[in-house]
Amino acid sequence: MNLENRPELNQLKSKSINLNSIWRKLEQTGFKFYCVSCHRERHLAVPARVGTPQFYFHVLVATAFLMLVFWPLFHAKGVVLLVPIWGAFEALYRMKFRSMLVCPDCDFDPVLYLVNPDKAVIQVENVWRKKFEERGYPFPERKRQGRVAPAVVPQQPVAEAEATVEVTPGTAELSQNNPLPSQTA
Numbered sequence: 001m002n003l004e005n006r007p008e009l010n011q012l013k014s015k016s017i018n019l020n021s022i023w024r025k026l027e028q029t030g031f032k033f034y035c036v037s038c039h040r041e042r043h044l045a046v047p048a049r050v051g052t053p054q055f056y057f058h059v060l061v062a063t064a065f066l067m068l069v070f071w072p073l074f075h076a077k078g079v080v081l082l083v084p085i086w087g088a089f090e091a092l093y094r095m096k097f098r099s100m101l102v103c104p105d106c107d108f109d110p111v112l113y114l115v116n117p118d119k120a121v122i123q124v125e126n127v128w129r130k131k132f133e134e135r136g137y138p139f140p141e142r143k144r145q146g147r148v149a150p151a152v153v154p155q156q157p158v159a160e161a162e163a164t165v166e167v168t169p170g171t172a173e174l175s176q177n178n179p180l181p182s183q184t185a
Contacts, residue, residue, distance in 0.1 A: 037108040037124050044100055050090050059089050 030044045062085050067078035074080075102109045107127045113120035132139040 035103040035106065035108055036110070036113075038103060038106040040103065040105055042103065044097075046097060046100070048097060050093050055089070055093070059086050062089070 030046050031048070032041065032043045034041055059082070063079070063082045066081050066085065067074070070078055070081070098111055101111060106124055108124050109120055112123070129139045
């Protein structure tokens with residue numbers, strides 16, 4: 001059956017239908033980004049910075065409430081409570097936002113990466129290593145480049161008084177510059 005020849009559809013096509021909603025469009029707060037490690041699209045529904053009218057309203061309501069509670073002690077001087085309440089609200093907001101930044105799949109933490117990239121890389125590698133072990137696959141070791149530290153703790157540097165061992169390619173003999181006694185078998 002051919003749907004294009006139906007008279008009901010022709011009547012609908014001829015009428016102009018307003019598909020716009022009467023409701024206002026929701027503003028999208030927050031932002032979208034991709035995880036650097038696992039390339040998963042992430043969306044945070046809250047803005048990164050404090051400063052929305054809703055935040056100001058919450059701070060003012062909390063200040064008014066505490067000012068009324070402590071009215072016998074402070075009277076009108078209770079307005080000063082605005083400063084510590086503002087600081088507490090902002091600290092809690094930033095802690096919440098910081099915890100939301102961590103990727104739920106690979107545990108990549110961008111703030112930790114900015115502070116200490118070596119720890120962030122080790123943390124992500126440990127998560128991936130665990131996921132590979134759970135599925136029974138060997139974890140592919142990769143060459144380290146740049147600033148990235150190895151997953152093991154580095155050894156202490158060799159003192160200047162100690163000699164270094166140099167091995168020439170193709171042979172296992174010690175070089176002439178080595179003050180250590182040669183090994184004879």
